[in-house]
Amino acid sequence: EIVLTQSPATLSLSPGERATLSCRASQNVNFYLGWYQQKPGQAPRLLIYDASSRATDIPARFSGSGSGTDFTLTISSLEPEDFAVYYCQQRGNWPLTFGGGTRVEIK
Amino acid sequence: QVQLVESGGGVVQPGRSLRLSCAASGFTFSNYAMHWVRQAPGKGLEWVAVTSYDGARRYYADSVKGRFTISRDNSYNTLYLEINSLSAEDTGLYFCASGWSGWPQSYFDSWGQGTLVTVSS
Numbered sequence: 001e002i003v004l005t006q007s008p009a010t011l012s013l014s015p016g017e018r019a020t021l022s023c024r025a026s027q028n029v030n031f032y033l034g035w036y037q038q039k040p041g042q043a044p045r046l047l048i049y050d051a052s053s054r055a056t057d058i059p060a061r062f063s064g065s066g067s068g069t070d071f072t073l074t075i076s077s078l079e080p081e082d083f084a085v086y087y088c089q090q091r092g093n094w095p096l097t098f099g100g101g102t103r104v105e106i107k
Numbered sequence: 108q109v110q111l112v113e114s115g116g117g118v119v120q121p122g123r124s125l126r127l128s129c130a131a132s133g134f135t136f137s138n139y140a141m142h143w144v145r146q147a148p149g150k151g152l153e154w155v156a157v158t159s160y161d162g163a164r165r166y167y168a169d170s171v172k173g174r175f176t177i178s179r180d181n182s183y184n185t186l187y188l189e190i191n192s193l194s195a196e197d198t199g200l201y202f203c204a205s206g207w208s209g210w211p212q213s214y215f216d217s218w219g220q221g222t223l224v225t226v227s228s
Binding site (some may be wrong): 001032034037038042043044045046048049055088089091092093094095096097098099100101 | 214221
């Protein structure tokens, strides 16, 4: 089973700042990595698929990069609604697995 | 508009069984693989099971294999999860989600709001 390790666990930033979230896979997943946003009391929402493609209706301030074992989600300028927990998920190997999450909180 | 509505959760004693349902609308349900994903209280996400668009193929996480059964009824646009021999480790919010971009290895592009299962004596 592929283990996805997300860092940092918590990111404390102010609105307007840039957020950089990391996801490291224990084995090569090629580019088959997605990112989700989850707000309290809500279901996750797909943001990025295949490492760098934005899902439908996702703002351009969200971008993804990476391949193989190292991936990054960048939020170029944090909006108030972006403070949430972010999860990465791989579909490169079976079974499907998620990372432990990064909480982006208001500083 | 895609809508997935889970139901069937509740407080259940250890060792008992439960059946969760997920009613789908707003899309052609019979064209999509469907998944269950769960989240323990205050924890991360765990993929549980997937069924193919026609219900012919099913796969499970090792942690639930032999106790959980995923099924679907395309006539009623409904997905199910039968859970047997419940234990405290099964406590959590159970989401249904549609699979997208790959079989069975996919992303999850639409989600329900979840149904809460609490295993307690």
